[in-house]
Amino acid sequence: MSVDATTVRRIAHLARIAVSEDEVAPLQGELNAILAFVEQLGSVDVTGIEPMTSVAPMAMKKRTDTVTEGGHASDIVFNAPETEDNYFLVPKVVE
């Protein structure tokens, strides 16, 4: 499979990466080189094989549903580009 210029723009939008017109062609070439490389996986017989979900045979750790941490609001927003009263600020989403 290979991607065309329209698909490159669609993927870029899905990935939330702005792509200028002159970036589309080089990206298309690079993505197609990678897709051509992974094409060989089509020749492997995977009938009846389970997809890997965990690389190590271990049970998911569980813990009791209790509050273990909290009260770090100012730490959490410390690195945010824009904040107000320990809230993250974003451009207006709802009119």
Next chain:
Amino acid sequence: MTTLNELTLADARDGLKAKDFSAGELTKAHLAAMEKARGLNAYVLETPERALTMANVADTKIAAGEARPLEGIPLGIKDLFCTHGVATTAGSKILEGFQPHYESAVTHNLWRDGAVMLGKLNLDEFAMGSSNETSAYGDTVSPWRRNGSDTKLVPGGSSGGSAAAVAAHLCLGATATDTGGSIRQPAAFTGTVGIKPTYGRCSRWGTVAYASSLDQAGPIARTVRDCAILLGSMAGADSRDTTCADLPVPDFEAAVTRGVKGLTIGIPKEYRVDGMSAEIQALWDRGAEMLKDAGATVREISLPHTPYALPAYYIVAPAEASSNLARYDGVRYGLRVPGKDIAGMYENTRAAGFGREVKRRIMIGTYVLSAGYYDAYYVRAQKIRTLIKRDFEEAYASGIDAILTPATPSAAFGLGEKGSGDPVEMYLQDVFTITVNMAGLPGLSVPAGLDAQGLPLGLQLIGRPFDEETLFAAAQVIETAAGRTKLPAAWWA
């Protein structure tokens, strides 16, 4: 005379204990060497004040007879580990100025054991690369040069800063991470030792994520013993990482001198790839001889799905990266570039903040996870991953204790030499190391000789899950037989 920064970590530890020198003196020797080596661009941030404060505490502890396992040992930290109050960039512009208010589990463990932080080490952006050339903070230059040449060589990647700093005596050891070969390939390129432990041996908590099912932290150091000492402190259970194993940490240092008598070492025939250089083949044969001479049995084995590991990786890793890197949206940390609405803000922020290789991988990941392609790409790749792991399980079930392979297809190459037109050319660097991440196994790279141009070459040892001890034992046999690599004169100072 050996200056303090040229000691091995083990010798420095013993010297501190014997009060031959102080932690302050040891740290100052490193800070001086770092200052002279800025041309290598191994450190993206030096933290001399913090280092001297930590060394001071270490000297107090040593004086009081309360020395901890790594008391006063100066280390470099790959800039992928979050360090409290110290900028952490992941080699990316998108995290410029990010100051974590928490400490990664791995670095926390090192400071708990008394180690001293010298600074943060350069890396490929978000650990995506095999040459340290994708870093937003410039290339790291290897301290190695070809005989009679002043061509600048890459230190490998993504842990290029870690490997270069260790090789150039700018720290006694360094933290690193490995998602497809990012510890072992740079270690091989720089004549250093690096181990990617079993998936789950080290906590991933507080380490910037690339591909969560493959990422694992480990050390790079100048000797096998030094690596064992460091891993002993870095590893350990952590309830904050649900994939971190609840297992006690073995005495890795004790395993170093165990030897290989009675062990069976597998030589996988599929690693004899087309076009393998005669030098690499000869190195591999010599490595097998060294283990045989030390009492191991060497047997050819088959790992039939090896050729599919690299292409399967370039589906699984980008898919996980596209999810993990969705968090860089200009809202919570790092760069923000305004746009006409919130989606425009996301798109402009990510366009300006991410480099080319990172964008490529996010886009491949987005594509293979998108509607209509998920089964054909992602599910198929995860099935192939099951087959790759099964190959190893069958080899181990047949009585193999560890597997010996080359670490890299070649010695270090020059800056700008690879991957500028076709990204796959660079990806092929990891052809021998990537299977290990896909199967979650431990893998170690140990220097085993020099090529005709005087550059180091490494061999890789692959072990059973959670059996890093056998790797340390076998690697020590190779290190002893091959002799430790000697760095060329410090042309950079």
